[in-house]
Amino acid sequence: MSKRKQSQSTKLIEGGRRKEWRRKLVNVPVERASTIIFDNVAELEESEPGLGGYRYGLQGTATHWALAEALTGLEPGAAGTALYSSGLAAITTPLLALLSPADELLAPDNVYGPTRRFCDTILKRLGIATLYYDPLIGGQISKLIGEKTRAILLESPGSQTMEVQDVPGICAIARERGIVTLLDNTWATPLLFPAIAGGVDVAILAATKYVGGHADLMLGAATATAQYYQLIQTASWHLGHAVSADDAWLGSRGLRTMGVRLRQHGDSALKIAHWLKERPEVGLVLHPALPDCPGHETWARDFKGSSGLFSFELKVDRETFVNALELFGIGYSWGGYESLVLPVDPHRTVTNAPAPNLVRLHIGLEDVEDLIADLAVALDQAGRSP
Numbered sequence: 001m002s003k004r005k006q007s008q009s010t011k012l013i014e015g016g017r018r019k020e021w022r023r024k025l026v027n028v029p030v031e032r033a034s035t036i037i038f039d040n041v042a043e044l045e046e047s048e049p050g051l052g053g054y055r056y057g058l059q060g061t062a063t064h065w066a067l068a069e070a071l072t073g074l075e076p077g078a079a080g081t082a083l084y085s086s087g088l089a090a091i092t093t094p095l096l097a098l099l100s101p102a103d104e105l106l107a108p109d110n111v112y113g114p115t116r117r118f119c120d121t122i123l124k125r126l127g128i129a130t131l132y133y134d135p136l137i138g139g140q141i142s143k144l145i146g147e148k149t150r151a152i153l154l155e156s157p158g159s160q161t162m163e164v165q166d167v168p169g170i171c172a173i174a175r176e177r178g179i180v181t182l183l184d185n186t187w188a189t190p191l192l193f194p195a196i197a198g199g200v201d202v203a204i205l206a207a208t209k210y211v212g213g214h215a216d217l218m219l220g221a222a223t224a225t226a227q228y229y230q231l232i233q234t235a236s237w238h239l240g241h242a243v244s245a246d247d248a249w250l251g252s253r254g255l256r257t258m259g260v261r262l263r264q265h266g267d268s269a270l271k272i273a274h275w276l277k278e279r280p281e282v283g284l285v286l287h288p289a290l291p292d293c294p295g296h297e298t299w300a301r302d303f304k305g306s307s308g309l310f311s312f313e314l315k316v317d318r319e320t321f322v323n324a325l326e327l328f329g330i331g332y333s334w335g336g337y338e339s340l341v342l343p344v345d346p347h348r349t350v351t352n353a354p355a356p357n358l359v360r361l362h363i364g365l366e367d368v369e370d371l372i373a374d375l376a377v378a379l380d381q382a383g384r385s386p
C-alpha cells in the first residue's frame with residue numbers, strides 16, 4: 001500500500017474493516033456475545049480486553065472494535081474510542097471518569113439540555129460544581145479558571161442557538177493549565193471539525209445522529225488522546241456500559257455513507273437558510289455559515305463545512321407554522337435522513353439567547369425544492385394567523 005495519508009472520505013470506507021475481523025466478507029459481521037469460550041485456563045487468564053481481545057461481552061466483540069477503530073481513525077492524534085448506548089452516556093461517563101469531589105467543571109451556557117441536567121443533579125450531588133460560561137467567551141475563559149477547575153466542556157455549535165466557540169483557543173489555554181477539555185462535536189462530526197487535531201482531549205459524538213443517520217438507533221462515542229483514553233474506557237467498563245452488537249453494526253454501516261449524506265444535508269440546509277433569510281416572517285437565521293450566527297467568523301476559520309441543523313427566529317405564530325409543515329416531522333433528535341422541526345426555548349442562566357421565538361430545523365435528504373415549497377406554505381399560513 002502507498003504511504004499516502006488517506007483522506008477522511010476513504011477512511012470512512014476502510015475504517016475498522018480489518019481482514020481478521022471481516023474474513024471474506026465486505027463488512028465485519030454482527031457478533032452477538034456475552035460469554036467468550038476459552039480453549040484452556042491459560043488462555044482465559046491471559047485474555048486482555050481491548051481491540052482484538054475477546055474476554056467478555058461487556059468489553060465487546062469485533063463488531064464493536066471495528067466501529068471504535070473507524071471512529072478513532074477519523075480523529076488524527078486520538079488513541080482510542082469508547083462506545084456508549086447513547087450520546088448522553090458518552091458525555092456523562094467521561095465526566096464521571098475525570099472529575100472528583102470538590103472539582104469544578106466549566107460548561108457553556110447553551111450546552112445540550114440533558115447534559116446540563118446531569119451537571120445540576122448528579123455532579124452536584126457528588127460535590128462537583130458546574131460553572132456556566134458564555135459560549136462566546138473565547139480567551140477570556142482564563143478569568144474563570146480557578147484552583148478547583150479540573151475540566152472544560154465545550155459544545156460547538158451549541159444546542160439550539162448554534163453559537164460557534166473558539167475551540168482551539170480555549171483548548172490551548174486549558175492545556176497550558178493542565179485542564180482536560182471535552183467537546184460535544186455532534187453537529188460537525190470529525191469530517192467538518194477534527195477535534196483532537198484542534199486541541200481537544202476528548203471528542204464526543206452522539207452517534208445516534210449523523211453516524212447512525214437513519215433515526216433507528218441510540219449510540220455514543222468518546223474518542224480521546226492517549227493521556228485520557230484508557231482512563232475513560234476503564235471507567236466505562238467499571239460502570240458497566242455496553243453497546244448492543246446490532247447497534248454497533250448499524251453505526252459502522254452508517255459511517256460508510258456519512259460523508260455523502262453530510263454533504264447533501266449541508267448543501268440543502270445552507271440553501272434553505274439563505275432562502276429563509278429573505279422571508280419577511282423570519283428574523284435572525286442562526287446557521288453557522290451565515291453572518292447572523294454568533295461565532296460565524298470562528299466557524300469560517302475552523303470548520304470544513306456545515307451540516308443540516310440550524311435555527312431561526314420566527315416573527316409570526318410559531319405553533320401555526322410548525323403544525324402546517326408536512327415534510328418536517330415534529331420531534332426530538334436529528335441527523336437522520338428525514339427533515340425535522342422543533343420549537344425551541346433555550347434554558348440559560350448566565351447569558352440570553354440571541355433571539356426569541358426560535359424554531360430548529362434538521363434538513364433531511366428530501367429534494368430541497370420540495371422542502372422550500374413546504375416551508376413557504378407554512379410561513380404563509382403562520383403569517384395570516386393572528
Ligand SMILES: *Cc1c(COP(=O)(O)O)cnc(C)c1O
Nearest residue numbers: 086087088112184186206208219
Ligand atoms: C442528541 C444530542 C446528544 C445526546 O445524544 P443521544 O444519543 O440522544 O443521547 C448530545 N449532544 C447533542 C448536541 C445532541 O444533539
